[in-house]
Amino acid sequence: MGKSIVDKIWEDHVVHKEEGKPDLLYIDLHLVHEVTSPQAFSGLRMKNRKVRRPDKTFATMDHNVPTINRHQVTDTVALNQMTTLEKNCAEFGVPLAGIDSPDQGIVHVIGPELGLTQPGKTIVCGDSHTSTHGAFGALAFGIGTSEVEHVLATQTLWQSKPQTLKLEINGKLAQGVTAKDVILYVLAKHGIKFGTGYVIEYCGDVIRDMSMEERMTICNMSIEGGARAGLVSPDETTISYIKGRKYAPSAEQFEVYAEKWKNYASDEDAEYDKIIEIDGNDIAPMVSWGTNPAMTAKVDAQIPTTDDYKTEIEKDSLKRALAYMGLEEGQRIEDIQIQHVFIGSCTNSRIEDIRSAAEVVKGKKVHPGVRALVVPGSQHVKKAAEEEGLDKIFVEAGFEWRDAGCSMCLSMNADVVPSGEHCASTSNRNFEGRQGSGARTHLVSPEMAAAAALNGHFVDVRKLFTVETV
Amino acid sequence: MSGFKEFEGKAVALDRANVDTDQIIPKQFLKRIEKTGFGKYLFYDWRYNADGQPNEEFELNKPENAGASILVANENFGCGSSREHAPWALLDYGFKVVIAPSFADIFKQNCLKNGILPIALDEAEVNTLLAKGKEKAFSLNINLEEQTVTDQDGFSAEFPISSYWKTMLVNGWDEIEITMQLDDKISAYEKQKEVAQ
Ligand code: SF4
Numbered sequence: 225m226g227k228s229i230v231d232k233i234w235e236d237h238v239v240h241k242e243e244g245k246p247d248l249l250y251i252d253l254h255l256v257h258e259v260t261s262p263q264a265f266s267g268l269r270m271k272n273r274k275v276r277r278p279d280k281t282f283a284t285m286d287h288n289v290p291t292i293n294r295h296q297v298t299d300t301v302a303l304n305q306m307t308t309l310e311k312n313c314a315e316f317g318v319p320l321a322g323i324d325s326p327d328q329g330i331v332h333v334i335g336p337e338l339g340l341t342q343p344g345k346t347i348v349c350g351d352s353h354t355s356t357h358g359a360f361g362a363l364a365f366g367i368g369t370s371e372v373e374h375v376l377a378t379q380t381l382w383q384s385k386p387q388t389l390k391l392e393i394n395g396k397l398a399q400g401v402t403a404k405d406v407i408l409y410v411l412a413k414h415g416i417k418f419g420t421g422y423v424i425e426y427c428g429d430v431i432r433d434m435s436m437e438e439r440m441t442i443c444n445m446s447i448e449g450g451a452r453a454g455l456v457s458p459d460e461t462t463i464s465y466i467k468g469r470k471y472a473p474s475a476e477q478f479e480v481y482a483e484k485w486k487n488y489a490s491d492e493d494a495e496y497d498k499i500i501e502i503d504g505n506d507i508a509p510m511v512s513w514g515t516n517p518a519m520t521a522k523v524d525a526q527i528p529t530t531d532d533y534k535t536e537i538e539k540d541s542l543k544r545a546l547a548y549m550g551l552e553e554g555q556r557i558e559d560i561q562i563q564h565v566f567i568g569s570c571t572n573s574r575i576e577d578i579r580s581a582a583e584v585v586k587g588k589k590v591h592p593g594v595r596a597l598v599v600p601g602s603q604h605v606k607k608a609a610e611e612e613g614l615d616k617i618f619v620e621a622g623f624e625w626r627d628a629g630c631s632m633c634l635s636m637n638a639d640v641v642p643s644g645e646h647c648a649s650t651s652n653r654n655f656e657g658r659q660g661s662g663a664r665t666h667l668v669s670p671e672m673a674a675a676a677a678l679n680g681h682f683v684d685v686r687k688l689f690t691v692e693t694v
Numbered sequence: 695m696s697g698f699k700e701f702e703g704k705a706v707a708l709d710r711a712n713v714d715t716d717q718i719i720p721k722q723f724l725k726r727i728e729k730t731g732f733g734k735y736l737f738y739d740w741r742y743n744a745d746g747q748p749n750e751e752f753e754l755n756k757p758e759n760a761g762a763s764i765l766v767a768n769e770n771f772g773c774g775s776s777r778e779h780a781p782w783a784l785l786d787y788g789f790k791v792v793i794a795p796s797f798a799d800i801f802k803q804n805c806l807k808n809g810i811l812p813i814a815l816d817e818a819e820v821n822t823l824l825a826k827g828k829e830k831a832f833s834l835n836i837n838l839e840e841q842t843v844t845d846q847d848g849f850s851a852e853f854p855i856s857s858y859w860k861t862m863l864v865n866g867w868d869e870i871e872i873t874m875q876l877d878d879k880i881s882a883y884e885k886q887k888e889v890a891q
Pocket residue numbers: 286287330331332351353569570571629630633634651652
């Protein structure tokens with residue numbers, strides 16, 4: 225029987241095995257940010273413990289950094305978290321891409337961008353979207369602060385081997401259908417629990433044809449389906465993305481590593497605990513209408529009605545969600561009016577995302593009454609976009625062009641959606657209050673967000689492409 | 695973390711499914727750098743009205759539910775982010791046990807690591823408790839050694855827990871301490887890996 229990538233990475237990292245206990249797993253890369261680490265560092269200090277491998281640890285600040293006037297943090301508690309991280313990194317010798325570093329950005333954007341994220345690695349971070357790094361064929365998952373402390377102290381974690389789920393997406397995506405739509409479609413179809421207890425391996429033609437950035441968008445939202453990790457077997461696309469990056473293996477050693485990485489790919493005859501097949505041809509641009517990411521519909525469809533659901537729990541959830549969202553059963557998705565647009569977050573803030581949004585925006589104007597923000601995922605992404613002149617396209621259209629950070633994905637900084645207003649957002653969570661108390665979030669792709677900004681309501685981006693090709 | 699074997703406590707029923715971590719502890723309270731003091735903010739958006747006054751309709755605010763140490767909720771409790779502030783808030787408020795038909799993975803782990811016992815019971819069993827909670831305040835007896843939940847009215851259910859976590863919770867052990875005893879093995883692993891590269 226062949227092995228899956230999860231089997232291979234797991235076997236490679238077990239430090240200690242004991243009957244009746246989880247395995248003790250070695251961690252190759254530990255990413256740290258300002259929100260979930262202070263209590264872990266103070267735990268170390270209380271017990272006089274050190275960081276075992278500062279060289280396998282890397283920190284940045286992203287969650288509550290301001291995206292304008294970044295040196296004027298008016299929120300004293302946020303400032304306290306940021307300076308605490310600086311102090312902790314200095315005291316424990318952990319490398320930090322701080323507020324002034326050209327490498328600063330959202331932790332899940334900079335890991336891959338700097339070449340820290342590599343196939344076959346075990347990667348953890350005190351953040352549930354660590355699953356993003358799985359795009360590189362790494363086993364990457366979010367951990368809590370107690371575990372952050374445990375990894376800092378021991379470079380290991382006690383983990384039970386998860387089950388594996390093969391999610392195979394074949395067929396061809398229509399023009400205007402993106403990686404974001406693929407994962408939203410999967411969630412709409414299979415719900416927010418289908419991945420609980422599993423690591424998802426994304427396979428099939430659709431995934432193979434994707435760029436690394438698209439794969440990251442998919443893996444990013446594995447957690448929205450309940451899976452702690454999602455990954456893609458490494459291939460040539462993976463290897464050529466890593467080559468030449470700051471922390472990638474040196475040119476002389478690169479081939480040796482590349483060979484090793486390829487061996488992590490799942491064997492043809494690998495066995496899985498569960499298999500789900502998806503037809504890529506059926507996927508359309510998607511828009512979430514409710515208060516969890518599975519409450520999502522195709523842009524040319526309607527919001528469901530209570531008749532569409534069987535159980536009382538489901539009917540009740542629908543009613544609660546629509547009451548919060550200020551929407552009606554059966555309402556057409558394209559009729560939802562929006563007042564805010566957020567292009568950013570670790571799901572969709574990389575250069576390709578910004579390019580494709582700019583493509584839609586080019587030469588047009590933001591609809592009156594819509595406030596639209598572009599927040600690049602990292603300072604490197606920002607710089608690259610500016611070199612291509614993308615910032616000008618957005619600014620001329622009436623968008624705000626910001627510095628890197630999590631920003632309106634969870635609105636821990638000043639970027640907040642006011643209560644009762646609707647936001648077309650390229651982020652990953654539409655929970656109640658996520659973008660501000662009473663804020664109404666709609667998850668969409670960068671193209672869909674850009675088109676919504678221009679029209680003040682959702683529009684089917686496939687139509688834009690059709691017009692262009694005529 | 696102090697260990698627990700058996701305890702009796704007041705239970706409060708929160709009949710909602712998919713209670714996510716943003717609801718358990720809204721993100722505006724994540725900026726603290728301590729582990730304590732989060733209890734005040736637990737279920738903040740449900741517990742308080744927009745004007746900051748307590749929402750009297752909310753289950754935790756009913757006088758008969760004051761001092762509850764066991765929370766009973768519906769399926770998929772704790773979904774959402776990996777923030778450990780959620781169990782800290784539950785713990786700081788006074789909850790030692792959460793009972794639901796199912797839990798989100800990370801949340802469950804985070805509870806165990808902080809000494810909160812997440813108990814998964816059958817849907818029917820949870821429904822019995824939820825229905826009971828709607829009528830009156832009630833107590834439950836949690837016996838971790840026997841792995842049972844019982845009450846004076848004859849309710850009795852068994853729950854699963856791995857022997858690993860059972861031992862950890864019963865003894866109130868610190869996981870890092872245990873791992874550090876394996877330091878030789880970790881060093882040996884590191885050495886072997888560095889040679890391989
Ligand atoms: S962008 Fe959003 S989801 Fe991603 S790490 Fe930041 S807050 Fe979390």
